[in-house]
Amino acid sequence: MRLPNTAFTERPWRVHEFIKDFEVEDVWDLDTPGGPDDLARLVRQFDSDGADFKPSPIYKLLFAIRWRLGAVLKWDGEKHGIGPGNPSLRDRLPDDLRDGPRGPDMRVVPMKSVYQTSDEWVTELVNKTVHAAMHIGWVDDGGGRYHAQMAVLVKKKGTLGKLYMLFILPLRRVFVTPSLVKTISRPWKTRTAD
Template sequence: MRVPNELYTARPWRIHEFTKDFTLEDVWALPTPGGPDDLPRLVKQFTSNDDSEMSASVIRVLFAIRWKIGALLGLDKAEDGVGKRVASLRDRLPADLLELPDGPDFELVPLRSVYQTDTEYVAEMANKTCHVLMHIGWVPDGTGGYRGEMAALVKPNGLFGKAYMAGITPFRRALVVPSLIRGIGNNWSKYA
């Protein structure tokens, strides 16, 4: 289920301090009921090499198409990544966040950890089209428990990046993210 962007931006997330040049694409509630200290469990699930979250055939097909198109168009070259075409978000972090462990990197996709607190985890990737941040927050669910929220923040690279984001947004919102969220919910108990 999508969460209104205004609810996300009203939360006192640390990420707001150094991402004013990024656009918040969307925020999604995750079916991950838990207690106040379960963010590490969610991060472990997201970053593990267990690809069951991506087991839905629609996600596999769309990612396969994306990686094939990326290879044909040269969208994912190393020289267009974080630390090359764009500086890492880590370069903007205040000292207190730099002192924390940055959290695990993803094993199946090219997202690299930026920082992790007790309520936030941020990972990033960049290619020729954009610089993307995935923010996982751990929030009260309104019933005395907690759950995860996943937000995508993007900085497109020029007109091509803006066109690319406009082109993929309907597929991402209608197919990819809802299927991904179902997989996350189905596998949540495995990471207890």
């Protein structure tokens, strides 16, 4: 379920300390009920070989088109990725986060891990259109119950980035992110039931 951006902005996440130049694109509740220490287990799910990653056919089609378009237009080349011209969010981290656990890079989507704490995990992706970050926060529901919340944060790169994000907004909100949310929740619930 999509949430108002305030569900992310009004929580005291550490990520707020160094993403002031990013925009909050979306905030989503993830159906991942658990206990206070279960974020690490959810993060390990993202580090899997992708066997549990079964998004909808439209999700697969849209990403296939995006990766093909990116290859043809050279949006995803090394010169547009993390490097001297595009510093990582890790370069902005305070010492305690930089020296702490980093978390795994994602295998299914080419996102690099920035940091991981007991209640936050941040990954990033940099290309010619955007510097994007995904924040997974472990939200206290009270009574020892928790669940994950996902925020998509973006720093658009020039006119191309603004047009690209405007163009994909309806596709992302209607097809891509709802499918991703279900794809994250399904194996979580199966493992929890076991």
